[in-house]
Amino acid sequence: MKHDLAKIPEIIGRYPQQESSLIMVLQDIQKEFNYLPCEALEQTAEALHVPLSKVFSVSTFYNAFSLTKKGDVVVRVCIGTACHIRGARQIQEQLETALKIQAGETTRDEKFTLEVVGCVGACAMAPVVLTNEQYHAQCKVHTVKKLVSKR
Amino acid sequence: MRIESEKQLRDYRKKLIEADKKLVKKIMVCHGPGCLASGAEKISAEFEKQLKKKRIKGVSIESVKKTGCHSFCEKSPLVAIEPAQVLYTRVQIRDVAEIIEKSVKGDDVIERLVYHDPKTDEAIEKYPDIPFYKHQTRIALRNLGKINACDIDDYIRVGGYDAAVKAVLHMTPDEVIDEVKKANLRGRGGGGFPAGRKWESCRKIEADVRYVVCNGDEGDPGAFMDRAIMEGDPHTVLEGMIIAAYAIGAKDGYIYVREEYPLAVINLQKAIEQAEAIGLLGDNIMGTSFSLRIHINRGAGAFVCGESSALMMSVAGHVGEPRAKYIRSVQKGLYDQPTVLNNVETYSNVPMIISNGADWFTSIGAPKNSGTKAFSLVGKVRHTGLIEVPMGTTLRTIIYDIGGGIQKDRQFKAVQTGGPSGGCLAEQHLDLSVDFDTLTAHGSMMGSGGMIVMDERTCMVDVAKYFLSFLVSESCGKCIPCREGLYQLYKLAIAISEGRGKEEDIARMERLSDHVVVGSLCGLGKSGPNPFLSTVANFRDEYLAHIVDHKCSAGVCKELIKFEVITEKCDGCMACISACAVNAITGKKKQPHIINQELCTKCGACVAACNRDAIAVF
Ligand SMILES: Cc1cc2nc3c(=O)[nH]c(=O)nc-3n(C[C@H](O)[C@H](O)[C@H](O)COP(=O)(O)O)c2cc1C
Ligand code: FES
Numbered sequence: 005m006k007h008d009l010a011k012i013p014e015i016i017g018r019y020p021q022q023e024s025s026l027i028m029v030l031q032d033i034q035k036e037f038n039y040l041p042c043e044a045l046e047q048t049a050e051a052l053h054v055p056l057s058k059v060f061s062v063s064t065f066y067n068a069f070s071l072t073k074k075g076d077v078v079v080r081v082c083i084g085t086a087c088h089i090r091g092a093r094q095i096q097e098q099l100e101t102a103l104k105i106q107a108g109e110t111t112r113d114e115k116f117t118l119e120v121v122g123c124v125g126a127c128a129m130a131p132v133v134l135t136n137e138q139y140h141a142q143c144k145v146h147t148v149k150k151l152v153s154k155r
Numbered sequence: 156m157r158i159e160s161e162k163q164l165r166d167y168r169k170k171l172i173e174a175d176k177k178l179v180k181k182i183m184v185c186h187g188p189g190c191l192a193s194g195a196e197k198i199s200a201e202f203e204k205q206l207k208k209k210r211i212k213g214v215s216i217e218s219v220k221k222t223g224c225h226s227f228c229e230k231s232p233l234v235a236i237e238p239a240q241v242l243y244t245r246v247q248i249r250d251v252a253e254i255i256e257k258s259v260k261g262d263d264v265i266e267r268l269v270y271h272d273p274k275t276d277e278a279i280e281k282y283p284d285i286p287f288y289k290h291q292t293r294i295a296l297r298n299l300g301k302i303n304a305c306d307i308d309d310y311i312r313v314g315g316y317d318a319a320v321k322a323v324l325h326m327t328p329d330e331v332i333d334e335v336k337k338a339n340l341r342g343r344g345g346g347g348f349p350a351g352r353k354w355e356s357c358r359k360i361e362a363d364v365r366y367v368v369c370n371g372d373e374g375d376p377g378a379f380m381d382r383a384i385m386e387g388d389p390h391t392v393l394e395g396m397i398i399a400a401y402a403i404g405a406k407d408g409y410i411y412v413r414e415e416y417p418l419a420v421i422n423l424q425k426a427i428e429q430a431e432a433i434g435l436l437g438d439n440i441m442g443t444s445f446s447l448r449i450h451i452n453r454g455a456g457a458f459v460c461g462e463s464s465a466l467m468m469s470v471a472g473h474v475g476e477p478r479a480k481y482i483r484s485v486q487k488g489l490y491d492q493p494t495v496l497n498n499v500e501t502y503s504n505v506p507m508i509i510s511n512g513a514d515w516f517t518s519i520g521a522p523k524n525s526g527t528k529a530f531s532l533v534g535k536v537r538h539t540g541l542i543e544v545p546m547g548t549t550l551r552t553i554i555y556d557i558g559g560g561i562q563k564d565r566q567f568k569a570v571q572t573g574g575p576s577g578g579c580l581a582e583q584h585l586d587l588s589v590d591f592d593t594l595t596a597h598g599s600m601m602g603s604g605g606m607i608v609m610d611e612r613t614c615m616v617d618v619a620k621y622f623l624s625f626l627v628s629e630s631c632g633k634c635i636p637c638r639e640g641l642y643q644l645y646k647l648a649i650a651i652s653e654g655r656g657k658e659e660d661i662a663r664m665e666r667l668s669d670h671v672v673v674g675s676l677c678g679l680g681k682s683g684p685n686p687f688l689s690t691v692a693n694f695r696d697e698y699l700a701h702i703v704d705h706k707c708s709a710g711v712c713k714e715l716i717k718f719e720v721i722t723e724k725c726d727g728c729m730a731c732i733s734a735c736a737v738n739a740i741t742g743k744k745k746q747p748h749i750i751n752q753e754l755c756t757k758c759g760a761c762v763a764a765c766n767r768d769a770i771a772v773f
Contacts, residue, residue, distance in 0.1 A: 026472040027455055031414075065474040065631075067456030068414050084376030085571065085607050086533035088621050094759040101736045101758075122458065122625060123376035124415050126192040127531050127605070128228030128539035137417075139192035141231075145763035146734035 011036060012044050016051045023054050026062055030069055038074045067121075075110045075117040079103075079152060080134040084123030087130040094145045095131050096120060102149040116152055157434030159442035164311070164320050171312040179213030180259050183235040185300060187224025187387060187541070188379050190231040191418075195221075198232050201251045211260050218259075220309075223387010225300035226541040227287055230270065235282065235300065242282035243268040273537065273559060287538050290557050292519060294527050295343070295503040296380075296543045298388040305422055307429035310390040316435055318506035319397045323441055326509075328358065331402040335505065337513035339525045344370050344461075344498030345576070345602045345678075347591035350399075350505075353495055357485040358403045360493040367400045367447075368470070368489060368496045369410040371419065372454050372461035375574030376625065378605035380529040381499040383541050385412065385419035388503070389426035393436065393449060395502025398509055400447045403495055408449040411466050414456050423451055458575070458629035462677050463488075463496050465631065476631045477677035498603065500529055521547030524590035528601065534571075534608040535562050544589070551585040554608055566611040568709075569693070573602030575622045575629075576682035578689025579615065598689040600682070614711035615694040616701050620648040622686035626679065636674030640667055641683050648687065651698060653714040654705040661691060661698055710772035713757045717773060722747040724769035734764035 015032045019025035029052065033044045040063050049056040063069045081087075081096045096118075100106055103116050110117040126132045129141035135151055143151075158164050184190075184199040202219045225233045230244035236258045243254060243265065250268060257263040264280045270287075271278050279285050293299075302309035310316070322331050336351030357365060369392060373381040385392060396408050412419050427449050430436040438446045452470050459465045465475035467489040488494025504526060508516050517525040524546040530553070533539045537559035544553060550570055554560070561567050569579040572589075578599035580587070587593050591601045609618065623645035632638045647664050650656045668684030675681050691698055700706045707715040720731075720740075727745040739755040742748030750761070750770075762770045 024470075024472040027469065028453070028472075031453055031455060062472070062474055065457065069455065085574070085605065085621070086377040086531075086539075088376075089534045089607055089609060089613055089618075091759065091763075094763075097756075097758050098736065098760060121415065121456075122374075122629075123378070125373070125379040125382040125413075126188045127377050127379050127533040128189045128541070129192045129231065130533060130539075132192060141189070141192040145758070146730075146760045149736075 009041060009043050012047050013051075016048055021051055021053070023052055026052055026054060026059065027066070030059075030063060034069055038078070039070045039072055073110065073114065075114050077115060077135050077152075078117045078119060080119045080121045080124070081107070082122075082124045082126075082130070082132040082134070083120045084127060084130075086123075086127035087132055090130040091145060092131045095133060095143050095148050098145055098148050099133075099152060102152050157442070158316070158320070159434065161320050161324060164316060168311055171308050175312060177213065178215070178218050180218055181237040182219045182254075182259060183222045183225065183237055183300060184219060185223075185225040185231065185233040185235070186221045186304065187226070187228065187231075187299070187383055189224070189228030189540070190233055193231040195232045197248060198234065198246055198251065201248050202255070205251060205255055209255065209260075211255075214259055220303045222302060223299035223304045224296075224383040224541050226296070227270075227282075227285070227538065228540040229538045240281040240283060242270060242285070244270055286559065287540065287542075287557050290548070290552055291543055292527050292545050293543050294507050294519070295384065295391075295500045295529050296388075296541065297507070298391060299383060299541070300387075302388070304387045304389065305425045307390060307426065307433070310388070314510070315390055315506075316394055318509035319394045319435060320441060322398045322509050323401050323443060323445055328402045328404065331398060331509065332358065334513050335402070335508060338508045338516040339523065340501065340504055340508060340516070341524065341591060342498055343500035343504070343528065343603065345573070345600065347601060350497055350501055353485055353497070354399060354402050356483075357493045357495045360486055362493045364407075364490075364492045365403055365405040366489045366492055366494040367396050367403065367405045367408040368467070368494055369396055369408070369502055370461060370463075370466060370496055370498045371410055371412040371416070372466060373413050373416075373499075373603065374458040374461040375603045375605045377533055377571075377607045378531045378574065378603055380531055380541060380604045382413075382416050382419055384499050384503055385416065386422050389419075389423045390430065391503045391506060392423070392499055393426055393430055395497075395505035396449060397436065397440070397447060398505050399495055399497065399502065401445055403493075405495070406446055406448065408447060409452055409470050409489070410449060411452045411454060411460070411470060413454045420451055420453060427451075457631075458625075459631045459677070459679055462679060465677070466496065467494065474631070476633045477679075479676055500604070520545050521588055521590045523592065528589065528604060530604045530606040532558050532606050532608070535565065535610040535613065536560070536608040537562050546590040547588045549586050549588055550580065553589065553606065554585070558608065561608065561610050567608070568611055568613055569609040569615065569618075569690075571599075571607040571609065571618070571686075572605065573600035573685070574605050575626050576600060576678055576685055577602045578685045579609070579618060579693060580689070581693040598685070598692055600685075612709050612711070614652075614707050614709035615690040615697045616648065616652050616707070617709070617711045619687040619690045620645065620652050623648050623683075626683045630679060630683075634675045634680055636671050637680030637683060640671035640674070641680070643667060644671070644684065644687060651701050652707070652712040654701060654712075656698075656702040658699070658702055660702070661695070665691070716757060717752065718750050718755055718757060718761065719771050719773075720748050720750055721769050721771050724767050726767060726769075728767075730764045730766070731761035731770065734760040736760065
């Protein structure tokens with residue numbers, strides 16, 4: 005995926021140029037690029053008059069932010085309680101084996117990133133896996149690999 | 156049009172009801188969390204597509220309503236035909252034409268698609284007769300499954316904004332507070348603090364600026380009640396907040412929504428715009444001097460931000476670290492101004508209290524615990540879904556009558572409430588009444604409403620380990636007893652689950668838990684050891700089995716278990732062989748297979764693939 009860093013000022017400009025906009029600005033940048041490019045952190049710090057260290061602190065505190073690039077498809081395995089009880093760990097292991105990466109990593113070809121997340125709010129349909137925004141309900145251990153087989 | 160009097164609202168509603176009568180049939184396609192995950196959007200699109208082509212008297216595309224969670228998620232996608240109250244379950248695209256032909260055009264019921272009692276196989280056509288719905292009382296979830304989620308007209312038609320108009324135009328702020336106090340509405344976000352008292356203390360503080368904040372962070376993994384409300388009935392949240400803001404004198408409100416809930420943000424935003432358009436939000440609400448702007452803040456994936464002071468830090472753009480509470484947030488909260496923070500479900504109850512009165516509200520529920528509580532009933536229970544029951548209902552009623560018992564008729568083991576701050580209750584607690592005080596007295600807590608049912612295949616050491624691991628990664632790190640203490644507890648739990656534990660570890664963990672509880676600032680650390688403490692209190696034998704016998708009877712802890720084919724049951728279908736990622740299973744067609752223990756990674760794929768239950772885990 006190619007990133008157009010020229011978009012950063014426009015994103016920062018969507019909110020009042022003050023400290024309280026920090027999280028919202030970073031969320032929009034994360035959404036656009038799927039991670040927080042270094043340039044974006046610097047420009048945000050400058051525009052919102054916040055020390056770069058604070059921008060860095062916020063970017064690393066919250067799980068929603070990532071400082072490294074993600075794959076085209078982000079596979080998120082829910083490991084919330086309901087999903088855990090119904091075998092989310094096995095689902096996670098199957099995906100790790102199939103993609104040959106651990107949770108939190110991206111495949112070398114940058115196609116897939118595997119993540120775990122604590123509840124996506126579809127607990128009644130556990131275990132749940134998301135590929136980008138797409139939900140997959142009641143996943144089965146022996147068939148879940150199919151979600152990442154279109155490599 | 157702007158609504159500036161009770162009469163205007165009533166007249167407008169009359170018009171809406173008249174228009175609605177023209178629709179003789181409605182097709183309620185559930186767009187709740189479970190149904191969306193099972194493809195509900197495709198189903199509603201198919202209904203619209205087919206209805207466009209057909210001419211049926213009194214039916215148009217308007218008849219297709221995309222409702223909030225109808226609640227019987229286990230059977231999703233759900234489609235209800237109103238006013239007949241027929242509920243179709245597990246609806247597929249190929250069923251749509253038949254439903255239109257038989258139940259929309261005609262008045263027949265398609266037996267194949269309705270709920271069947273698992274024991275008697277009797278078909279139950281109308282959903283109010285299904286046990287899952289029969290034992291419920293709906294206040295906070297009253298509109299879910301009944302109205303179009305993103306349509307203020309639908310909300311007004313069923314009585315919406317009556318309470319806001321009543322409060323703002325006909326009651327003083329003190330009267331509103333008194334009513335909520337009399338109703339004894341306790342916070343539904345977990346703590347159970349009386350909302351009326353909170354509002355009163357906030358109002359009493361001298362200040363120019365005050366805030367109302369809605370906690371939609373729903374960090375409890377395994378819970379989705381707040382999501383269902385925010386997505387499926389956003390106006391009820393706004394109405395509750397309008398009433399609260401009027402009562403305390405706030406001009407700005409914030410809703411803090413968990414980042415995993417993008418649809419909640421969209422629907423709340425739409426609802427805010429709709430309410431502003433008719434003068435129920437914004438400047439000079441209903442033509443009075445009362446103004447309120449509601450803003451939405453998206454969370455960024457931190458459990459601790461559900462905690463009140465951390466949430467307010469996060470709204471202000473900082474890292475979400477809780478602070479000590481000698482000054483409460485009703486005095487100095489968001490931006491250091493007096494702030495009322497309530498949970499989504501708490502706000503959803505408020506309009507009903509104002510409309511129907513405190514006496515009505517206290518007539519429901521248990522002593523000191525008036526009203527209802529919503530739960531997400533999930534885990535190993537047969538009927539998962541979103542439920543709301545009067546407080547004082549027993550766990551047994553919830554799990555066995557509403558939930559239909561345990562999946563595959565396995566043995567019940569425990570039920571977990573209160574999320575990572577809560578605990579696990581056992582068989583002997585099944586007849587306890589579900590309310591704030593009883594659950595706390597027995598080592599668990601009400602929490603925000605996750606109710607996770609566990610069966611014999613759930614290992615309690617693993618559950619404790621799971622919650623500890625969750626808390627270790629979610630602790631903000633400010634208090635060392637929480638950050639390091641929970642980590643040590645986690646490490647000890649791992650050791651026990653791997654068969655490396657010692658008997659004295661349990662006492663050591665109990666002692667360490669005390670330190671964590673005493674030494675932490677916020678609820679995360681203070682209640683963090685609860686999942687461990689409650690499992691060890693109720694399931695000590697299971698801990699000892701791991702430590703002394705190196706056995707995990709639930710078949711969960713990998714280091715202590717083995718997978719083996721039961722030769723008599725195996726019919727040699729080779730399903731497990733193709734499921735195994737490490738080629739640990741061998742065998743010929745129609746002959747019993749064998750698992751190579753050296754190669755087996757105990758991933759469980761073979762067990763899931765076998766449909767004869769021929770692989771034993773022990
Ligand atoms: C670690 C932690 C996480 C919390 N998470 C939530 C949450 O996700 N949602 C919520 O409503 N309350 C949560 N709370 C409780 C809030 O601090 C607060 O008590 C509540 O939002 C007040 O609203 P209520 O009185 O209406 O329940 C959490 C508390 C702690 C200590
Ligand atoms: S626990 Fe997985 S969706 Fe909630």
